[in-house]
Amino acid sequence: MGQDMGQIVGAFTASHSPGITGFPERAEPAQRAAVEGAFADVRNRITELRPDAIIAVSVEHFTNFFLGNLPAFAIGTAGSYLGPVTAEMGAFLGVDQHDYPGHAALGAHLYRHALESEFDPALVEGGLAFDENFCVPLKHLDPDSTIPLVPVIVNGVNPPWPTAKRCYDFGRMIRSAVEAQTAAQRVVVLGTGGLSHWVGMPESGTINEDFDRDFLDRLASGDPRRLTDYTQDQIDVAGNGAHEIRTWLVAAGAAGVAFDTLVYEPVPAWLTGTAVTAARL
């Protein structure tokens, strides 16, 4: 690898429950403090890493895509992204609606590299708006929206879903893409979503702490075989929202190392097993 080629200098994952920014006060104070402390830790680490871009991997909750055309994976190549999608959602999330900068050159490279690597994501050149997927974690991690983004969307909201292995391998492809370009030399990967939660389902409000802790244990092992050893049914036991762990598997594939759990709190008031992790890079 030449001196000027890009590299992944950091990788992080975080939950994106609307409560984290929209109604943090409903959580137990100690839980809120622990979660916000972990976000602050990651914010500081990202600042120190001086990234040229963040490849931000999440789902989207029918904000842009619908069952008439639902990509398993999509890559944004735009120069900017509106978020939250409406002012009403902004009020709900506690995030003022604004434009987030996009890293168009890195996005276009990633899309091309994906195709040449025999992945077939959807291309999104513009019009992609954010919901809690990115707006919630980025409020903590890049509050002034200064770091250009390449959004990657994984279907985590409607079955059938891409397999765990496919998600991990998509992440490995992201790493090879970053290392094959010079437009962005220092790249951070951020995966957002999960852990256990149920949205719009009778079980809503339940948290599957056993599932969450086991997943974090697998993430801490850095063992791809364990990380990808999930059937759809095995994720279903932690709720429809748990399918968002696919975004963490993408981040894990991109990092290729173990992740430390910076915080895990089952927060009923946010309806979510809430965690933040950092790759040992």
Add this chain to the structure above:
Amino acid sequence: MYDLQKLLWDVRKDLDLAQRFRADPDTVLDEYGIAGTERTAMRSLDFKTLYDRGANPYLLYFCALQIGVDRTEYYARLRGEIS
């Protein structure tokens, strides 16, 4: 089910449609070609039946909020505690 889910999605994105649905559900249900059990359920906000028939829970929940059903009522209806 596609037509029903399309209505759920459109309502979420279009407040005018949401208000038209509340004021005159039959006209909107006609426009979307929704009939039978799904029509009856949607008309009476019977989210449990729609959920049991496979409606995506995100779409169902977001539509409910947009037509003025709050979170507590949505989950009560979903669990069959209100019908």
